[in-house]
Every structure is written in structure tokens, then in C-alpha cells.
Amino acid sequence: MEMPLTQHISFNRPPLNLNDYAHVGGYQGVHRAIKAMTPQEVMTVVQESDLKGRGGAGFNTGTKWSFVPMNDAKQTKYLIANADEMEPGAFKDRLLLEGNPHQLIEGMIVSAYAIQANTAYIFLRWAYKKAARLLRQAIDEAYAAGYLGNNILSSGFNLEMHLHTGVGRYICGEETALLNALEGKRATPRTKPPFPQVSGLFGKPTIVNNVETLSNIPHIINKGADWFKDLSPGADAGTKLYGISGKVNKPGIWELPMHTTIRQLIEEHAGGMKDGFKFRGVLPGGASTDFLIEEHLDVKMDYKSVAAAGSRLGTGTMIILDDHTCPVGFVHNLEHFFAQESCGWCTPCREGLPWTEKILLSIENGQGRMEDLELLEMHTKYMGPGSTFCALAPGAMEPLQSSLKYFKADFEKHINEKKCPWR
Amino acid sequence: MLTAEEIRKIDHEIALVPVRKAACIEALKIVQEHRGWISDESLLAIAAHIEMSAEELDSVATFYNLIFRKPVGRNIILLCDSISCYVMGYEQIYDHLKARLNIKFGETTPDARFTLLPNACLGACDHAPTLMINHDLYKDLTINELDEILKTYK
Ligand code: SF4
Ligand code: FES
Numbered sequence: 001m002e003m004p005l006t007q008h009i010s011f012n013r014p015p016l017n018l019n020d021y022a023h024v025g026g027y028q029g030v031h032r033a034i035k036a037m038t039p040q041e042v043m044t045v046v047q048e049s050d051l052k053g054r055g056g057a058g059f060n061t062g063t064k065w066s067f068v069p070m071n072d073a074k075q076t077k078y079l080i081a082n083a084d085e086m087e088p089g090a091f092k093d094r095l096l097l098e099g100n101p102h103q104l105i106e107g108m109i110v111s112a113y114a115i116q117a118n119t120a121y122i123f124l125r126w127a128y129k130k131a132a133r134l135l136r137q138a139i140d141e142a143y144a145a146g147y148l149g150n151n152i153l154s155s156g157f158n159l160e161m162h163l164h165t166g167v168g169r170y171i172c173g174e175e176t177a178l179l180n181a182l183e184g185k186r187a188t189p190r191t192k193p194p195f196p197q198v199s200g201l202f203g204k205p206t207i208v209n210n211v212e213t214l215s216n217i218p219h220i221i222n223k224g225a226d227w228f229k230d231l232s233p234g235a236d237a238g239t240k241l242y243g244i245s246g247k248v249n250k251p252g253i254w255e256l257p258m259h260t261t262i263r264q265l266i267e268e269h270a271g272g273m274k275d276g277f278k279f280r281g282v283l284p285g286g287a288s289t290d291f292l293i294e295e296h297l298d299v300k301m302d303y304k305s306v307a308a309a310g311s312r313l314g315t316g317t318m319i320i321l322d323d324h325t326c327p328v329g330f331v332h333n334l335e336h337f338f339a340q341e342s343c344g345w346c347t348p349c350r351e352g353l354p355w356t357e358k359i360l361l362s363i364e365n366g367q368g369r370m371e372d373l374e375l376l377e378m379h380t381k382y383m384g385p386g387s388t389f390c391a392l393a394p395g396a397m398e399p400l401q402s403s404l405k406y407f408k409a410d411f412e413k414h415i416n417e418k419k420c421p422w423r
Numbered sequence: 424m425l426t427a428e429e430i431r432k433i434d435h436e437i438a439l440v441p442v443r444k445a446a447c448i449e450a451l452k453i454v455q456e457h458r459g460w461i462s463d464e465s466l467l468a469i470a471a472h473i474e475m476s477a478e479e480l481d482s483v484a485t486f487y488n489l490i491f492r493k494p495v496g497r498n499i500i501l502l503c504d505s506i507s508c509y510v511m512g513y514e515q516i517y518d519h520l521k522a523r524l525n526i527k528f529g530e531t532t533p534d535a536r537f538t539l540l541p542n543a544c545l546g547a548c549d550h551a552p553t554l555m556i557n558h559d560l561y562k563d564l565t566i567n568e569l570d571e572i573l574k575t576y577k
Pocket of ligand 1: 171188189341342343344345346347349350388389390391392393394
């Protein structure tokens, strides 16, 4: 089984420096792309590989690039690596950032070449201090080796790369909010259209891609679109980083083909549930995805299959609800996070999220009423897709609406017994 | 008043961006790194240097979780209170910290040694529960080791 993204990552040593990375084939993607391919050819291979955005949205990466207007060669353009990973339960990009920073930088150089961007930013989550240090080192090495800067590989292509560390707001992961943050503003999302591909950072065409997405690019350039598709026997191409947290024996992160099932992940890779704990449910793609339950354990973790089961692949980092954890407390914790991280721009989200948080807390504390369940249902509609300015509020409603579906009896028990049965 | 050192670092950031204002978050970070927090006086000085209104800069400063507009202690404890750490029992860690330091979330010890803050996910959920003190991340926390950890911060 091939694991292109993590093949050179080891926890027992620091990440490969530039020479060692080059020794195992690193930066060949840059050589090939810049010396032997046109930007258009790079874009086409990536589009044909069917690499979908690994940040959660799942849009074809090459197609996203193709919206950048390429007619004006002098036009300033930007490429941004979204390394803000701040969704609770998500920790996959950390592995790539700390484990192989040169792979990301290589992917960014190739991607910047494809859209002919001359400036690239890495927007890094503030908490990733170790990654910041390693990335700075790696960027310096890449400049020294002539992979960044002016006239890269004597091709006439120039690229400057900067690292920006955030100051902590979940909404910065939303690509238009991220642009505002980079411009030194409050990170509220922007209206689309215009899409960032046309008018992004400082009003210039901009591509924002997730770290895992960009880290795949060198391999696709080196080995081709068909190789990438063949990595997975399922409908979606490539491998995926999957993570599990919660009461399993071995929480962690693994690179596996796209068609791996939830059961395989929990039982084979995470070593099953801890002794004395039973599985009750899982948020398959991070905090903003719908619960799946026991009947879904054989669902394959790819975009289509998870969607068919009523949830989203999201980031592929799963959070497990066990039978010793109160589902109401669990969902209250999530809504507390979303209420706090709402950017406050639009009313349903700014007002609705704290409201749901308070209702959930009163139910958890034994002061809930049956009518509260209808109120919660109402909020899942008022903050559903299309009612708010960005996807934060609808995302926040996903675990809530599915908990009301699968764990309603637990909510009712709190209300009837006037206390949390777990406390 | 900004120090010469602060101005040098801020000007370096300004040179990297096409509009001056775009460096304002970096400027806040730089001054906070030197002074621990952003007082009204610091805010006014940064605003004047960046050439933006103090109101606008404050709207940015107060938006981000890790720009402190109130004084903080010498060491900042950020305890993850997000979902994986909830499942793995961060509340016990919090109870222990409260008892040891005699402060709640949002408070600073009277000797200004510690400020205790809740923080959203620290990105180490497979090693929950987690906390961060200054630049150091602690993973797979148990109550037993907390006192030893605290001792190392003066
Ligand atoms: S949905 Fe929430 S986060 Fe998104 S724009 Fe509205 S208030 Fe901001
Ligand atoms: S939820 Fe605590 S580190 Fe992610």
C-alpha cells in the first residue's frame, strides 16, 4: 500500500532537511513542472487526477485553479496554504507541517507556478509553534537552494514565500475570512462572488488550498493522474489522512486509501474502544459534521459515501462519543465553541448560537423543558444552509440536528429526571 | 511610545505588504511579545505608527483571541476546553488548576505568576487532554503531573 504523503515522515527523528529530502526524490516535482511543463499542463494533470480539496469542501483542485484569469501575465496573483486547522478534533495537517515541511513547500512552488503566482503565504495556526519553527527553517533552505526567490531553476519564474502565524480565531480557516486576516482586518468572511480566484488578497486573483491538498501536488506531478486515482479502489482518488480522538486504545492519525471504512479505522488502526467503553456515535469529519452511529460503521470514508450516510467527510478526523460521555454535554461543548468563534457578522449566527448553547446548558443542568427540544429544532432550521453569511453556523447545526435525531432519548431523560444521568 | 526595537520589527513587517495597514496584526503581536499585553497607550502608539485610527486598530485587536487587551501574568496557561479534551476529561484538569492556583478562567494570580485561560482546540486531540503554557505544549495530561509542570514556571 502506497502512502505518498507520509512515506518520509517519522516520529523518531526531525523532518528531512532539504538535502535529505532531495535525496529521496524531493523537489523533482518542481524540476519537472518548471522545466518540462507549461502552467496549463500542470493544471490539467491536477484536474485529471481528481484531487479534491482536503480542507473539507471537497472541490476539484485543478478546476478551482482554472478559474484564475491567466490572460494578463503581469497581473499580481497569490497562492495561500491554509494551515489554520482550528476545528476541534482536527489535527491532521500538523502531521504534514511538522513531519515534512519541504513536501508542502514543494507543492506550493508547483501550484504557484501553475497559476503563475509570484507570492505565496502559509497561514499557520498560532498553536503550531513547532511547525512554525520547522517551516521557517525549511523556507530558508529552499531560498538558499534556489527553489524560492528570483529566476527559479533559471526558468524566469520568481516566487517569494512568507509565513504568517494567526492570533487565534476559528473563522480564519474560512478562505475569504483568511484573506481579511492576512490584510490585517477583522476576519469576517467576504461576499462571494467575486470569488477569491478572481479577486482575493488585496483584490488580486488568489488561490487558497489546504495543506494536505498542496502536499499531494508533487506526487501527482511526478507520477501522473492515473497513478493518483489508482491509489484508491473507491470513487474518490488518492489517499486521505484520517484521525481518531476519544476513548479508543490508540488515538492517532493514519494515511490510508480513500475507501477505508469507519469500522476499519476504529478497530484496526485505533485498536478498538478502550476496555469498559462502548461506541455510541462518531463525528466523522470533525466538529462541524453530523453524527453517524453504529449502523453506519461500515460506511466508507470518502466524500460520496459519508454524504450518502447523512454526514460529511470534512477533514477526515473523527471524534468518538462513548457510553460514558453525556451526548448533551458533548453537543453543548461543541455549540459553546461555535458560539464563541462566531465572527458576529450576521444575526442568525451571532444570536442563535449563544441561544442554542444556553438551552443545551440548561438541559444539561436539569433545568430543561420539553419545549426546548422544539426550540433547538427550530434553530437548526434558522441556521441551516442558506440562512447565514458563511458556513460556520450551518456547520454548527450539523452535530446538533443529528444528536436530536439519534440521542433524543438522552435529551428527554435529562428533562424528565431534572439532572444529567452521567453526573 | 514604541521602542526603537519594536519600530524596527514593525517596519520590517510593513515592508512585506502592499498596504501599511496590512501589517497591523503583526505589529500587535510584536508589541505584545515585548510587553505581555496591549495597553491603551500601546494601542495608540501602534495606530499612529501604522497610520490607522485607534478605533479601527482596537476593532482588530479585540477580534482575535490571543491579543490581550488586559494585563496578564508572566506565564499564560491555555487549557483546551474543546471536544476531544472534554471527552478525555479536561474538567478534572481545570478543577485541579483552580484549586492549586486559586483562580478561575480569565483570572491572574495575585503574584502575577499565572493567568489561566480556556482555549479552543490546541490541535493535539489524539493526545487529549492538553494545555499550553507560554510556548510549551503538554499532552496526555494527568492530574498527577500538573504540580511538577507548574513548578517549572516562575
Ligand atoms: S455565519 Fe457566523 S461566522 Fe459566518 S459570517 Fe455569519 S456570524 Fe460570521
Ligand atoms: S480538542 Fe483539545 S487539543 Fe483538540
